[in-house]
Amino acid sequence: MSFKPFIMSLALATAAFSAPSFALDATMMRIKATKSINLGYRASSAPFSSVGASGAPQGYSIELCKRAAQSVQSALKLPDLKLKWVAVTAENRFTMLKNGKIDIECGVTTNTLARQREFDFSLMTFADGANLLSKSESGIDSLAKTAGKKIGIVGNTTTENAIKAALAKRSISAQVVSIKDHAEGLAALKSGAVDAYAADQVVLMGLAGGDAKAYRLGADLLSYEPYGLMMRAAQRDLKLAVDTALARLYRDPAIVALYSTHFGAFGEPSLLLQAMYSLNGLPD
Numbered sequence: 001m002s003f004k005p006f007i008m009s010l011a012l013a014t015a016a017f018s019a020p021s022f023a024l025d026a027t028m029m030r031i032k033a034t035k036s037i038n039l040g041y042r043a044s045s046a047p048f049s050s051v052g053a054s055g056a057p058q059g060y061s062i063e064l065c066k067r068a069a070q071s072v073q074s075a076l077k078l079p080d081l082k083l084k085w086v087a088v089t090a091e092n093r094f095t096m097l098k099n100g101k102i103d104i105e106c107g108v109t110t111n112t113l114a115r116q117r118e119f120d121f122s123l124m125t126f127a128d129g130a131n132l133l134s135k136s137e138s139g140i141d142s143l144a145k146t147a148g149k150k151i152g153i154v155g156n157t158t159t160e161n162a163i164k165a166a167l168a169k170r171s172i173s174a175q176v177v178s179i180k181d182h183a184e185g186l187a188a189l190k191s192g193a194v195d196a197y198a199a200d201q202v203v204l205m206g207l208a209g210g211d212a213k214a215y216r217l218g219a220d221l222l223s224y225e226p227y228g229l230m231m232r233a234a235q236r237d238l239k240l241a242v243d244t245a246l247a248r249l250y251r252d253p254a255i256v257a258l259y260s261t262h263f264g265a266f267g268e269p270s271l272l273l274q275a276m277y278s279l280n281g282l283p284d
Contacts, residue, residue: 028237036082039065040102044183046206047262049107057085060262065106071245090154110158111228120239121228123246123280127272129221130159131201136216140196146174152185152194162223163198200225250281
């Protein structure tokens with residue numbers, strides 16, 4: 001082989017080896033083929049995700065997922081994209097993602113290092129912490145006051161882990177009662193089946209919103225809960241589309257209106273949340 005053809009062959013082989021791959025990730029390929037995206041929602045996690053009077057999902061996380069879906073549609077250059085809403089629970093949300101029943105979980109899932117071993121998360125969507133909700137006359141204004149009492153908690157949540165760890169650390173002998181979901185938790189509190197109900201503070205505010213005077217919140221947050229939209233791991237194109245939607249929203253005044261719609265009754269965004277919006281408003 002002469003020197004010139006050899007160089008040309010080497011160049012072609014090198015180009016073929018080093019050429020970047022533009023293949024979409026598996027989830028985006030399926031979305032493109034079916035022109036539909038499966039979005040998981042929680043039925044009783046207001047004001048983030050719940051079922052409205054019409055039977056359709058509603059809430060802050062739902063609106064974020066709608067914007068994420070629009071970003072996916074734009075990235076795939078689809079004229080239409082059907083949103084398929086799938087109900088999930090605290091217990092089955094992880095399995096539903098792994099099995100492909102949903103593509104994005106639009107609820108109140110905390111991004112933890114342990115969960116990142118199996119799933120990907122979007123940019124932060126909210127920052128909250130666990131607290132206790134009790135009846136106003138109960139006298140329970142802190143975790144210490146739950147000694148000898150029953151605390152309801154939804155199983156398989158970061159709140160469950162945080163409360164159990166806090167009880168053990170402080171040697172408080174409260175009984176933890178497993179609850180199916182937030183609606184059941186509020187019902188158990190109303191009936192006296194539990195003396196306090198533990199969940200993320202904003203969720204508790206939403207539960208008590210209709211009759212706020214009848215309930216009280218604990219004085220302290222008992223954990224740090226950074227929320228994110230959860231996806232299957234290694235779906236880089238889907239994650240980029242979702243993060244693009246969130247980052248652009250956080251740079252836009254529309255985020256203020258969205259917050260006010262769902263959290264206006266709780267006052268202005270906390271300094272922590274304002275910082276979260278600013279730090280996650282990544283440039284294009």
